[in-house]
Amino acid sequence: MKNYFQHIILFSKRIAFLLILFSISRLYFFVLNFSYFETVGFWSILKSFFYGLRFDIAAITFFNSLFIVLHTIPGNFKSYKTYQLVLFILFVFVNSILLGTNFIDSEYFSYTNKRMSSDIGQLISLGDDFKNLIPAFLKDFWYTVVAFIVLIFFSCKFYPKQKVFEKSSLTIKTFVFQFLIFAFVISISFVGFRGIELRPLNNISAAKYVRSQTIPLVLNTPFTMLKSWSKENLNSVNFYSEEKLINIFSPITTPSQEKKFKRLNVVIIILEGFSSEFIGFISQEKSFTPFLDSLFAKSLVFEHAFANGKRSIEALPAIFAGIPSFADNPYITSKYSTNNIKGIGTILKEKGYNTSFFHGGINGTMGFDAFAHLAGFEKYYGLYEYPNKAHYDETWGIYDEEYLQYFAKELTNFQQPFLSCVFTLSSHHPYNIPQKYKNKFPKGNNKIHESIGYVDYSLERFFASISKADWFKNTLFVVTADHTPYSLNKYYSNKLGSYSIPIVYYMPGDSLLKGKNATITQHCDITPTILGLLNYNEPIFSFGKNVLDSANSACAFNYNSVLYQLIEEDFTLLFDGEKSKSLYKIKTDKLLKENLISYKHKTRINMENKLKAIIQTYNNRMINNELIYKQPNENPEN
Structure with missing residues (x-):
């Protein structure tokens, strides 16, 4: 049982490390778009970083769901080096993509004043402009590419590693306890993604915490892209009767x-x-x-x-x-x-x-x-x-x-x-x-x-x-x-x-x-x-x-x-x-x-x-x- 708890602690450290990485990408987003947030006070900015953690948790728990399951599933096999290597590769692969969208948006935001949404894929597919612009983007925004590479190197270097864990046998009793903890972690992850409110956490939820100017700072790009995937269809609205x-x-x-x-x-x-x-x-x-x-x-x-x-x-x-x-x-x-x-x-x-x-x-x-x-x-x-x-x-x-x-x-x-x-x-x-x-x-x-x-x-x-x-x-x-x-x-x-x-x-x-x-x-x-x-x-x-x-x-x-x-x-x-x-x-x-x-x-x-x-x-x-x-x-x- 002790072995399993050690893996849960390791899992918690890795999720906390991810939150740090997301916060660093948010800081980069803020620095590159400082002129947009220049009129916002220091405490409002600090509050945006704090509440931004809530939306980071939502994005992390959704896109890292496989990582969460594999990391917390009952069993003592998680100590094997090969298994830990699979978790490491999965961690780096998935979160490089997530952090990459934040870095891309650090530049794209200056043109649109909003976080990217899922329609970016459709815009890229219209014509041949995107592939023609890639060389120009790499040339003009080389510093963002370098910053992204440095952060990924940092994530690999300081990824919380497994120490030598004490091996223990898996009995029916310990399996039941492990399964209950596993179910609890999955439930918490679901709440982390959805929230406990009547309506699921959404882009507009950021407006409850901060003033309108800092909403883009609270949000993160993986979250806004995820939430916009389900917004292809407009909803019928009935504020007034047709006559009124x-x-x-x-x-x-x-x-x-x-x-x-x-x-x-x-x-x-x-x-x-x-x-x-x-x-x-x-x-x-x-x-x-x-x-x-x-x-x-x-x-x-x-x-x-x-x-x-x-x-x-x-x-x-x-x-x-x-x-x-x-x-x-x-x-x-x-x-x-x-x-x-x-x-x-x-x-x-x-x-x-x-x-x-x-x-x-x-x-x-x-x-x-x-x-x-x-x-x-x-x-x-x-x-x-x-x-x-x-x-x-x-x-x-x-x-x-x-x-x-x-x-x-x-x-x-x-x-x-x-x-x-x-x-x-x-x-x-x-x-x-x-x-x-x-x-x-x-x-x-x-x-x-x-x-x-x-x-x-x-x-x-x-x-x-x-x-x-x-x-x-x-x-x-x-x-x-x-x-x-x-x-x-x-x-x-x-x-x-x-x-x-x-x-x-x-x-x-x-x-x-x-x-x-x-x-x-x-x-x-x-x-x-x-x-x-x-x-x-x-x-x-x-x-x-x-x-x-x-x-x-x-x-x-x-x-x-x-x-x-x-x-x-x-x-x-x-x-x-x-x-x-x-x-x-x-x-x-x-x-x-x-x-x-x-x-x-x-x-x-x-x-x-x-x-x-x-x-x-x-x-x-x-x-x-x-x-x-x-x-x-x-x-x-x-």
Whole structure:
């Protein structure tokens, strides 16, 4: 019996050692993303590390279940060297993978501001981008690879070893005792994974222990990936009756008045990883975009514009079809991607428009080609259609300068009116720019800055090429970004500023469409606003609104795996799906330091009601395939 107890003690030491390894990986995650947590106090950080142990235990007990069983199963054979070697190999193999995901996420988090979820596998499988980027990742993040290797070496070196245990015979009595202890350990392990609450431990459980800003620090990546595996299906939500729901929020936008339709050309420019931070005209910070500053001076610029997601794959459904990202799995790769939608391409094709989508990346990347077709873009132009592969950047696709010139030439060949979109790529990691432009653009203190200057220059050349075209003055240009990148700025790295992107409307033939507008807007508003500017007079389905119609309530919303965010008027609300967690007055507290959740009761209730209505509308309509406008008594399947 003593022999068995010695193995239980050894087992406990090895699990405790694992918790230390997980805490070290959490410390590394914290150090690499310090700018994100910079405004959080010391005690809040310490508390996050403490409560993080709870989620580490959950991940460890689940993924090491075989190790736990083999280590604690009744019997005296566990002292054999071969058996201990098997346990060691199993320990190192399983936990190298778990710790590896934490280290990978230490870098990936800076782009998404959330822990990775299971959809990362689907994103990797879309196109050939991942394998092309591996060399660049290893080159740029070599220090993380080294840190990971050092930690694995440390785990092998200091793995608690078996000493010489006293051998004992196994009687029926000792077997029964061992089995009871074994059953107890398995039960404790199950509780460690699930928790003792009515509902199993989940990502959102972290919100009970810490403030919203430090939730990613409490969680660990193996846990978030595990929990998101079971979240492919949305759950039906019933906060309100249908009658009350439509009075709080409706995804149907109806024009306020009948006007003659304007057959303007429409060009949508989506800039890769372009935060408002880099554009001095908007941010009032140091500018890396002299051309865009000059263009925006004669455009309608929204000062408070927000992305509906943090990844490129989440941008297209929001921009083209008014569908935000309210699930861990992006719409494009979800089971709901075959739902009926009516994107801006389909709407304008019905008006006789020629529709096209341009992206210089490898065809199939992020599922852009499939979704563009679904949204009504008739022609897709990717890397394979581009005539000169010498302009390939060896990572993502064609350099922006050459690709935008190609885009300009193709636009001139299109029959009018046309709707066309171009998605740039040179400001994506690893931020490659042509060798001839090295040291031409300001480098700043962020790796992306030089590529931002290059893209700005590419846009200047693009507009110079098209400015004398006969169709130019009859065109509405929309300039936006897919999401924001990593930032060292305290505001642009927090829950609010990390979604701040440009949304700008430029019409060279309309001198009245210019100036700065303080109205809150979002990706989902782009299609309704474009259609409003064209005087489109039919109802459409969109979670956004025509932001230029004063009859509409302006707001923005997003979701990051744990918390929903609603930005409206002077406030931003963070909601966990059941309860509001934080409320900040954003005009006077941009750094989100003073939580007003206990003081602004009426504001919290009103915003919470609206966010609940949006969530209910999203989940239920997604489940029931009701993402298009239908006339009363019309079957949505038809």
